[in-house]
Amino acid sequence: METINALTIDISKNEWHNQKGFFKREVPMPVLDEKHNTKDAASVIVKVMYAGICGSDRGMWYRNAFTELFHSALEKEHKSMRIVGHEFVGEVVGAGSLVNELYGIKVGDPVSGDSHITCGKCFQCRIGEQETCQDQAIMGISIDGIFGEYVKIPAKNLWVVDFNRVRPEVCAMYDPFGNAVHALTRVDVRGVRIAIFGCGQIGLFSILLARQFGAAKVIAIDVNKDNVDMALELGAHEGIVIKPADKANPYDIDREVIDKVKELTYGKGVDVSMEMAGFNSSVNNCIEATRFGGQVILFGIKDGDFIIPKFSKMVVKGITLHNIIGRQIFRTWQIAQRVLSDRKNGVQDKMWDIIMRGGNGPVIKFSEFSHELMEEKMKQYPKLLFDMQS
Ligand SMILES: [Zn+2]
Ligand SMILES: [Zn+2]
Incomplete structure (x- = not known):
């Protein structure tokens, strides 16, 4: 055989x-x-x-x-x-x-x-x-x-x-790039301020796409300084290095980072935040960093139960949660192809040269x-x- x-x-x-x-x-x-x-x-x-x-x-x-x-x-x-x-x-x-x-x-x-x-x-x-x-x-x-x-x-x-x-x-890389396309076409990102929690590959692709689709301010957040530097090189307006989640309290928010996001958004919080890291703390940071009426995109799934403290606060703030799974077949693929084929937008070259x-x-x-x-x-x-x- x-x-x-x-x-x-x-x-x-x-x-x-x-x-x-x-x-x-x-x-x-x-x-x-x-x-x-x-x-x-x-x-x-x-x-x-x-x-x-x-x-x-x-x-x-x-x-x-x-x-x-x-x-x-x-x-x-x-x-x-x-x-x-x-x-x-x-x-x-x-x-x-x-x-x-x-x-x-x-x-x-x-x-x-x-x-x-x-x-x-x-x-x-x-x-x-x-x-x-x-x-x-x-x-x-x-x-x-x-x-x-x-x-x-x-x-x-x-x-x-x-x-x-x-x-x-x-x-x-169409498949993971497509995850980012799917996430960034779920909500309207034109003119919005967006925070991306987790700058691994799909977080980084999301930065390229957020810029491409017209976000007004992109804030990149990661525990790894190299990833934050890369995010800035790809076009993020601001970068924040976040401490790893506290193992004893894995769902605690990082107040320092939230305050920084608030400062960068003139006290309001971002319109959209994206959870691309898969940690419980990261989900709660997203919810906390988002303005009243804003949207949270959840993508970075990992095993286990997650806790959202003060759940009612999220409801009262009028936050919408979106769960992103896979890609829209083949609508997402068509958009991905158009973005990647346009050599003037720099997306493909940045993926290859920088990432x-x-x-x-x-x-x-x-x-x-x-x-x-x-x-x-x-x-x-x-x-x-x-x-x-x-
Ligand atoms: Zn994949
Ligand atoms: Zn089916």
């Missing part, structure tokens, strides 16, 4: 509970077998060129996100091993018999694609709100993912890309993957990519 290399977690080897990290293994080469699996008629085999490592991969690496979903999905499939990863760009090298007829996609096409595989049948899917599909699978978490040299993907999830418009490495340092450091050769290298790189850079074919 032909095999490929992939990054995995095997729960039969206790790799979830007793060990952190991903494990490189030889797994069977994915094949299209329409006789035994009718869905393969509408699936493709993609040779992965670049794969993005995102915040949820970090959460899985350290075992502090998606614990329940990861286990329940494996149980349902009667499997113990999962291939991880969900952000990709690659080339279609095999296509089921219906792929071209249904989706206009063919062998040789360069593609990225959405990591959420929606059911197509539930109420939300039928009314065009697939992002809230009640029966969706997420690549690399609840079904096998894309940290492999070749992967099988339903063609309906693919987004054909054009390397003349967006460079391949940036195409591999990805022109590929020097944040791009890891898949053949050189090791636990130590990954931990070192995750500490060093907000966003990483695997070069899967070298």
Whole structure:
């Protein structure tokens, strides 16, 4: 049997509970077998060129996100091993018999694609709100993912890309960039003051987009000074380094930071705040930093229960909470493509030159993957990519 290399977690080897990290293994080469699996008629085999490592991969690496979903999905499939990863760009090298007829996609096409595989049948899917599909699978978490040299993907999830418009490495980041597009198109950010709590990759993308979509003032907040500096370089108007949350009181707000945000907004608080870090304190900082009648966008999910003290105060302030999951398929993708293709707005170049340092450091050769290298790189850079074919 032909095999490929992939990054995995095997729960039969206790790799979830007793060990952190991903494990490189030889797994069977994915094949299209329409006789035994009718869905393969509408699936493709993609040779992965670049794969993005995102915040949820970090959460899985350290075992502090998606614990329940990861286990329940494996149980349902009667499997113990999962291939991880969900952000990709690659080339279609095999296509089921219906792929071209249904989706206009063919062998040789360069593609990225959405990591959420929606059911197509539930109420939300039928009314065009697939992002809230009640029966969706997420690549690399609840079904096998894309940290492999070749992967099988339903063609309906693919987004054909054009390397003349967006460079391949940036195409591999459509999925997380799309999260930021989704978040920043949920509320109207024209002319608003916005605070972004958490400047990891999607927080940083959000800064680029907030500027692009016309926010009047962007305040970037992170525990890591390097990330705050990068946020300022990307166009944030103000940067604040915040202390890590108090472990004894994980939901306490940071009064100093709130006061600073108030000062920067002439006493009002921001119109919009975005929770991109996933900490309980960060959710409460968002609520506290937002003006009466303002909006809070929640995105940085982590496992566990969160506490909102003085809940009624949030209600009385008239704050609206928005939960962002995935991307609107494919409305978000269309907007992302337009923003990235416009070379005059600088967004694509800033992503590549500043966040990805022109590929020097944040791009890891898949053949050189090791636990130590990954931990070192995750500490060093907000966003990483695997070069899967070298
Ligand atoms: Zn991601
Ligand atoms: Zn559905």
